[in-house]
Amino acid sequence: MTSIEIQLNEKIRQAFESAGVPTEHAAVTVSDRPELADYQCNGAMAAARPMKMSPREIAARVAEVFDGGDLCDPLETAGPGFLNIRLKDTALARCASDMARDAQLGVAPAVHPQRIILDYGGPNVAKPLHIGHLRSAIIGESVKRILRYAGHEVVGDIHMGDWGYQMGLIIESLRETGFPPFSLADLERIYPEASARAKEDDAFRERALAATHALQNGDPAYRAVWRQIMDLSVADLKRNYSRLNVDFDWWKGESDVQDLIEPMVEKMKADGYAYLDDGALIVDVSEEDDKKEIPPCMILKSDGSALYATTDLATLLDRRDWHPDKVVYIVDKRQGLHFTQVFRCAKKTGVSPEETELDFRGFGTMNGPDGQPYKTREGGVMRLSALIDEINSYMVDRVRENETVAAEDAEETARIIGLAALKYGDLSNQASKDYVFSLERFASSDGNTGPYLLYTIVRIKSILDKYDGVCGTDMNAPGTPSERELMLSLVRFPDAFADAADQMAPHKVCAYLYDLANHFNGFYRDVKILAEPDPDRKAGYIALLKLTLRVLEQGIDLLGFEAPDRM
Numbered sequence: 001m002t003s004i005e006i007q008l009n010e011k012i013r014q015a016f017e018s019a020g021v022p023t024e025h026a027a028v029t030v031s032d033r034p035e036l037a038d039y040q041c042n043g044a045m046a047a048a049r050p051m052k053m054s055p056r057e058i059a060a061r062v063a064e065v066f067d068g069g070d071l072c073d074p075l076e077t078a079g080p081g082f083l084n085i086r087l088k089d090t091a092l093a094r095c096a097s098d099m100a101r102d103a104q105l106g107v108a109p110a111v112h113p114q115r116i117i118l119d120y121g122g123p124n125v126a127k128p129l130h131i132g133h134l135r136s137a138i139i140g141e142s143v144k145r146i147l148r149y150a151g152h153e154v155v156g157d158i159h160m161g162d163w164g165y166q167m168g169l170i171i172e173s174l175r176e177t178g179f180p181p182f183s184l185a186d187l188e189r190i191y192p193e194a195s196a197r198a199k200e201d202d203a204f205r206e207r208a209l210a211a212t213h214a215l216q217n218g219d220p221a222y223r224a225v226w227r228q229i230m231d232l233s234v235a236d237l238k239r240n241y242s243r244l245n246v247d248f249d250w251w252k253g254e255s256d257v258q259d260l261i262e263p264m265v266e267k268m269k270a271d272g273y274a275y276l277d278d279g280a281l282i283v284d285v286s287e288e289d290d291k292k293e294i295p296p297c298m299i300l301k302s303d304g305s306a307l308y309a310t311t312d313l314a315t316l317l318d319r320r321d322w323h324p325d326k327v328v329y330i331v332d333k334r335q336g337l338h339f340t341q342v343f344r345c346a347k348k349t350g351v352s353p354e355e356t357e358l359d360f361r362g363f364g365t366m367n368g369p370d371g372q373p374y375k376t377r378e379g380g381v382m383r384l385s386a387l388i389d390e391i392n393s394y395m396v397d398r399v400r401e402n403e404t405v406a407a408e409d410a411e412e413t414a415r416i417i418g419l420a421a422l423k424y425g426d427l428s429n430q431a432s433k434d435y436v437f438s439l440e441r442f443a444s445s446d447g448n449t450g451p452y453l454l455y456t457i458v459r460i461k462s463i464l465d466k467y468d469g470v471c472g473t474d475m476n477a478p479g480t481p482s483e484r485e486l487m488l489s490l491v492r493f494p495d496a497f498a499d500a501a502d503q504m505a506p507h508k509v510c511a512y513l514y515d516l517a518n519h520f521n522g523f524y525r526d527v528k529i530l531a532e533p534d535p536d537r538k539a540g541y542i543a544l545l546k547l548t549l550r551v552l553e554q555g556i557d558l559l560g561f562e563a564p565d566r567m
Contacts, residue, residue: 003494015066037084044081055081089477100473106494109151120330121158125233129384140330142506150501160253168212169194257314285344297341326357333362364434391418424450428510456517457563476540482526489519
């Protein structure tokens with residue numbers, strides 16, 4: 001089906017053309033004055049100067065030739081030249097019914113579907129996940145789901161840090177004690193101890209660097225230890241990410257591209273891009289129109305060892321085999337300069353084909369009440385598992401207090417609600433912005449929160465469970481203002497989703513779902529659904545509820561969480 005905005009844009013374009021007004025100004029948007037109109041077009045304002053006419057005169061000319069057909073009423077001009085559009089109630093019901101019959105809820109597949117690699121996660125192995133890994137996982141998972149729903153072919157790559165200095169630190173610590181058997185808990189203890197020791201003990205640091213170099217050059221004993229570390233760490237990563245309902249298609253790391261680094265570096269040197277500067281191998285990536293200095297991209301340190309930039313470039317080389325149209329990085333925005341250097345170096349040296357788009361999506365930090373990155377009560381970096389446990393414990397107490405869920409279901413229900421609170425609390429903020437984490441606010445069942453959406457879904461399920469009639473997908477023309485507002489909100493889903501997918505912006509999905517939930521709850525307060533005496537109108541109400549439920553459940557799935565049956 002064709003979305004409402006697409007239909008309206010075509011009708012406005014035809015009217016602009018018939019009125020002799022440049023059609024590039026014929027754009028329809030949701031009205032910012034919903035009490036006056038459903039949609040609006042401000043193109044007359046933009047066309048006034050090139051046409052040397054007043055906006056009101058242009059608007060009147062467009063309104064005169066506009067044909068809304070069975071979709072909308074005649075245009076109304078307002079103010080200095082706005083064009084107001086109101087949908088016909090019968091058209092609303094027809095569009096909502098068409099959505100209900102569509103498997104994709106009216107979302108059209110991408111006209112030009114792309115192959116996209118999504119790089120998110122980025123944990124270092126042998127170290128526990130902490131809250132610094134939270135946003136990458138949550139945002140990346142939602143973006144992946146949104147892009148797939150839009151019809152793109154998407155691969156999620158965790159891109160583990162599994163080959164660097166931290167491995168040398170751990171291996172050297174194990175070597176000193178004769179490579180004893182070790183557990184994950186041992187690794188989590190060994191790494192911070194070794195890291196702190198290396199800052200004070202130069203000899204130990206040099207041995208750790210030598211161990212890193214030996215590992216990367218194939219030392220069989222070190223490779224065997226590394227494999228044991230990887231087995232333990234990856235299993236733990238999978239357990240922790242599954243608690244966030246996050247999964248990856250590729251469990252690749254820096255080690256997977258180790259064999260590509262040397263030939264890549266040699267080609268950069270042979271092609272004249274890479275040269276030595278104070279012993280380090282670099283590639284210039286500055287451009288004439290830079291407004292601030294962009295330092296060279298360092299490929300190898302003076303001791304010949306690789307850096308993050310080196311493995312990031314080799315990873316792009318490895319990804320060429322998949323022939324992606326786009327590679328998107330969901331990474332802390334403080335890494336912006338690093339990725340500017342890597343992207344420019346990749347394009348300049350031919351590591352990444354010119355036709356492959358490289359897209360950095362930087363996100364802000366999750367802060368505490370003091371405005372600083374969120375920490376434990378003791379002031380340390382909080383483990384991700386500890387944060388999830390804290391939220392679950394808080395929600396279990398809330399669920400048990402409400403006494404609406406069977407005792408045996410309390411913990412699972414609390415887990416579902418807690419995850420919704422955490423994810424929605426994060427995703428409802430624009431990704432690039434910092435935000436303050438507040439468990440009490442995020443877990444509230446009132447306001448713009450995940451639990452509020454879940455309560456709305458559970459409320460709809462409860463009504464549907466009590467309905468004993470038969471209904472299809474056809475809806476009646478709205479009979480009350482609240483029914484009309486709900487129906488209008490529903491038919492806007494395809495366009496709202498398209499905007500979110502185009503911008504890879506989960507917060508736009510959140511904003512739409514919150515608006516839809518508000519409109520449903522307004523309808524619920526205004527209309528006695530199950531007490532409606534007219535069976536046809538009641539069946540229309542039920543069809544409307546079923547569509548609302550489908551859209552809400554699809555929406556929260558795009559955000560990466562689900563709803564319980566009871567709360």
